[in-house]
Amino acid sequence: MDFLNAIVALANFVIIPATVYGSQLALGALGVTLIYGILRFSNFAHGDTMAFGTMVTILITWWFQSMGINFGILPTALLALPFGIAITSLFLLGTDRVVYKFYREKKSEPVIFVIVSLGVMFMMNGIVRFIIGTGDQRFADGERFIISTREFKAMTGLQEGLAIRFTQGITVVTAIIVVAALFYFLNRTRTGKSMRAFSDNEDLALLSGINPERVVMVTWIIVAGLATIAGVLYGLDKTFKPFTYFQLLLPIFASAIVGGLGNPLGAIAGGFVIAFSEVSVTYAFKKVLGYLLPESLEPDSLVQLLSTDYKFAVSFVILIIVLLVKPTGLFKGKSV
């Protein structure tokens, strides 16, 4: 019984939150890695792209709610999501046309692109704060729990409860659907194949008649989709706050690099590696160990390796280890 309680506690506080967070990071890292593969720069504006997409979705959600439209037990934000993606796509395509295209035609160095993306980040940040403010926004509605602690306890008779929130379920399901669709697109469709060809060898792709502007356009649209979905899922699961999204940049980059920049499969693996390490290093294992160990050995302290304030340090340390040991990442990314 104690053993089951330990497993339930572990699932409730580590496995489920980490899986959910990992899905969100994986979606974010996929966006970063696609930009890196096709446009060949690290996009520092990605966190703020997520914030922008989420903001648009929130505004549409509020509009829907004011008209009395809802999605039953699911959050209304899911209904608003397609519109959010569409507007974010337009916005990113506009940025590409006005800002990035010039440097692409000039064949500027990647680091110039990175600085340009900083400028874009500044402006997006300003726009988001201007429109929705800097505070916390909660926009999740619908049912709260798929299974609540009390129901679980009544069902199993265990001491420990297990709660799965709707937003958590939605996150994982959406992530699976999106990733499956993305991989189908990249591996099976003509446009997807041309994107991969362009990413592998630009000159060869151009020679075989692939239109680079079209590839770039499709990439931005997909990135807008991924960023908005990742942002909305994160916001539903926690709350929406522009500054938090900026801070997500570090774990997202860490995920993409750990998996191997430019490699979509790596981005997903990296997201989960970062999420699981972050959650398990900052979780206090006192409770779990309390169930597992005999009473005499029970720990007095919290058995928490690092306080939650240092969760960024976890992604950072993993990043450093990967850079030292295997700079190309777990799955071979493009890297020098």
Add this chain to the structure above:
Amino acid sequence: MSQTTAHAPASSNTLRLWLSTAVVALLIIGTGMFQSWNLALVIVNMGLISAIMALGVNLQWGFAGLFNVGIMGFVALGGLATVLVSMPPVEEAWQVAGIQLISGLLMGVATIVVAIVAAQKIAKARTRNITVVAILVVGFVLYRALFDPAVGKIEAINPAQFGNIGGLNLPIILAWPVGGLFAAAAAWVIGKTALGLRSDYLAIATLGISEIIIAMLKNEDWLARGVKNVIGLPRPVAYEVDLQRDPGFAETAANLGIDVTTASTLYVKFSYAFLFTIVLVILLVLAQLALKSPWGRMMRAIRDNEVAAEAMGKNVTARHLQIFVLGSAICGIAGAMMTTLDGQLTPGSYQPLRFTFLIWVMVIVGGSGNNYGAVIGGFLIWFLWVQVEPLGNWLMQLITSGMEDGALKSHLLGSAAHMRLFTMGLVLLLVLRFSPRGLVPEN
């Protein structure tokens, strides 16, 4: 290149330099005349500090093409140095847990050193990995066992006032070079890992370290009281109250026709400006000498063509590490100066957009690769940063003046402050696009 063509861009640069200096001077004098001299001096003082930060970043970016997005972290380390150098020590904390704390910290350092040595000395991969992990795990447990109780004891001492270890009670000016050393040490660790890999990796690694440094400052209460802030840092210059009490000062002020309160605040700000100018001039002269020396030429050669420089026998990674450490140290010095000027360390106030990205705008706008350009950029952008907010408010009032009162109007008025992020991004993009070499281009 013939003598005349080589001379032409240099002289047009000189012209641009004088023109932009004149513009900045006019802007500041204008502020003094139309707003207040007090505000003008406030802008000058932070402008001097910003110029020093921009000088440091220009060293890294303009000389070597290194992309550092962790400026905030190095600046904050400088701030930490002021507390550790200038505050009086909390005697009780040292009596209760001093030895324990130090041995804990030494344990932590020893663990890392032993692990690194083991990783280098043991040849067989599997034995090495197991040994290193074992050393780290055992070391970490010992470190926590020594360190945690010490921290607990220290933080329990009169937490409303202290709860930290205090400092060395030395003059605060000494904190400026110490801040530089702190930043240099952090930069060395980062540079050692991330340099020599692709350029974006350095960017991400520096972004990470700066977030961690801020998290550390916020949470390690024993070190500098965390978010409870350290206030009342000693000053390197006189206090207004003392000046006002001084009959000689009052007399001079009366002779100049200024009332004594205003005179004392202006005097204090002038003293700071004087100190900061000395530091700026020293660093600027050093940077100019470095730029013109064989070392500076080598740096630019590496920047412009790494492969060729490497083929000429230059150790690119080692030179990059050198300049990265130097540039970060300058940011650390500036950070210590800024905290000295504020008179308090408030870890909550370090924002990456303000302390990292704004400095980047300064460097790019000023002219990357040109030290004078970086200084001018520092002043100009700082001036804009301060003045755009009232300007934005005014503009927004103008726009909304025709609207009837309501939620939209108050929202627009309330959000006007965020426009300066937008403006800074716009300035950065416009300069990069239409004048990528900046106001005062590299010679």
